[in-house]
Amino acid sequence: MSLPxxxxxxxxDLGKSSNDLLGKDFHINGxxxxxKTATPSNVTFKVGGSQDAKNLNVLNGDIEAKYTDKAHGLVFTQAWTTSNILRTQVEAENHLAKGLKFDxxxxxxxxxxxxSALFTTxxxxxxxxxRAFLDIFKGPTFTADTVIGRDGFLxxxxxxxxxxxxxxxxxxxxxxxxAPEYAVTLHGLGNLSTxxxxxxxxVSPDVEAGAKAIYDTKATTQGVSLEVGTKVYLDAAAFVKAKINNSGVLAIGYTQALRPGVKASFGLALDTQRLNQANPSGPAHKVRGLRIRIEIRH
Structure with missing residues (x-):
């Protein structure tokens, strides 16, 4: 008899482990x-702000409030951004059937x-x-996706x-x-053009590794874009990440837990093919970034 x-x-989320390894915690763009704070009544507040390294005169931010009613499977989120955009999200789960969620x-x-309005099932x-999505005001457009899995195959x-x-x-x-220790994914995207x-x-409890290759059949320059990276936990409160692509751009990220609920992340990107140039030009030669995340809970 087969296992459940x-x-x-x-x-x-297909390929999420690799995407997170290569995409997150590299804060190099500003x-x-x-x-983030949480109250005993299941209400969380989040305030975020960012400043792009290319435009220091612009500061983007938003404020968000979220109420969660776990007993009834309801989540209500309201946000307001500095661009004067009001965002609202209502989620209801396990009401008509177990495993069914409306958003x-x-x-x-x-x-x-x-x-805009997007209704998701x-x-x-x-x-x-x-999942099924209906973009009410655009099109309207109906989008659906399905993933089936058995014994690790997806x-x-x-x-x-x-x-x-x-x-x-x-x-x-x-x-x-x-599998618990590794994952492999192959995507055919853009109507199977990419x-x-x-x-x-x-690799071990303290070391992770990953890579991603992309081939676009419609690209003007033929070839495969390749990116490899690794994550190493220095201790229970800090880790360092590094990645490099086939263009020679090296990115390094360092995250340190300063205290429970407070984390700081630093990033640096280097064009390794232009390190010896006195006045480098072209894509960002050296880019630095900083991110601080604070979470306060009762």
Whole structure:
């Protein structure tokens, strides 16, 4: 008799381990600060701000409040940004059926009257994870994706359908294998015009490694873009990450837990092919960044 199958990851989380390893904790594009607090009544507040290294005169930020009712499977989120965008999200889970979740996300720009609304349905069961999205004001466009899994093997697909035009506007597919120590994923994206392969390996409890290769059949310059990286835990409160791509750009990130709930991250990017130039030009030769995250809970 076969073992019970776990719920597979969603479409957007296929290859997540590799994407997180190569994409997160490299704060090289400016400075950001995030403060998050939680109350005993299940209300959390989050304030975030960021300053881009290329435009020091602009500071972007937002304030967010989230209420969670775990007993009834309800989550209500309201946010307001410095761009004067109002975002609202309502989530309801396990109401009509176990594993079924509804999500309504809206945004409104009062100055221009621009608005958007995305209604999402998610259904999760052992061996199955499927989602359906309806973009009410754009198209309207209906998008659905499904991932099925068995014994570590994963198969997923995604497609978008424009209701007004009556045609499929986008389709993608993916296959992969996931185990506790490693994961491998192959994506066919952009109507199967772009192919991406990624792998993740937890070498030991303190060391992780991963890589990602992308081949775009429509690119003007032929070839495969390759990126490899690693993460090393120095101790229980600090880790360092490094990655390099086939263009010779090296990125390094360092994250330190200063105290419970307070983390600081630093990043640095170097173009290793231009280190000997006195006055380097072109893409960012040296870029530095800082991110501080504070979380306060009762």
């Amino acid at each position: 199958q776990p719920v597979p990851p969603s479409w957007k 400075t950001s600060l995030e403060v 309504l996300s809206t945004s409104l720009l009062p100055d221009s009257g621009k608005k 998610i259904y999760k069961q052992p061996g199955l994870h499927t 198969l997923g697909a995604e497609a978008s359908y424009n209701v007004t035009e009556g045609k499929i506007t986008r389709y993608n597919t993916a296959v992969g294998f996931s 192919f991406a392969a990624s792998y993740y390996h937890r």
